[in-house]
Amino acid sequence: MPISSPLLDHGDATAHLSRDPTMRELILRNGELPLLTPTPDPFGTLIRNVNGQQLSVKAAASIHARLLERLGTLNAATLLRTPGDELRAAGLSWAKVRTVRAIAEAERTGAVDFAHIATLPDEDVIAALVPLPGIGRWTAEMFLMFALARSDVFSMGDLALRQGLTRLYPGVPADEVLALWTPYRTLAARYLWADNHRVRVGGGPMG
Structure with missing residues (x-):
């Protein structure tokens, strides 16, 4: 693709x-x-997408608000230094805690270059994301569609x-x-x- x-x-x-x-x-x-329209913050958008999976819009927004309240700023550094039980207390399931931490670690190490992910072909975006725990092809395709606003x-x-x-x-x-x-x-x-x-x-x- x-x-x-x-x-x-x-x-x-x-x-x-x-x-x-x-x-x-x-x-x-x-x-x-x-x-x-493409998001200016691919990393934060993917985190929010994961947090909102299988939840109503209202529930997802509430969890995101609590997460921002605890973290101050949503980025890889704040996610990685926040204990898992605090992320869980914000409303994330343990499976989602594992996923958002993996996304943050991938950003920290450069395994996924979120700053330049919008320049990659569609299949390369998918290939970069699906190795992360909790990220399947469907999630990657939704990211392409709604975060990167890809047309095809x-x-x-x-x-x-x-x-x-x-x-x-x-x-x-x-x-x-x-x-x-x-x-x-x-x-x-x-x-x-x-x-x-x-x-x-x-x-x-x-x-």
């Missing part, structure tokens, strides 16, 4: 995706989505995306559908998530 640059606007992407009639209907039904990422490890493909493109191989959306698969994935949510809350399937 080469580097996929952040989108400057959705114009070209929506025009390209709209060549697919099914995706065009999703775009019409769900409207324009907010533009993603689609996570087949995401259950909701797989369900969206099955629901909207029955019998069509996934790689054929994804080929239609390249090089804007990130935006396509976001429309699948949006439409899955619409169906769950009672909007009904597409006619």
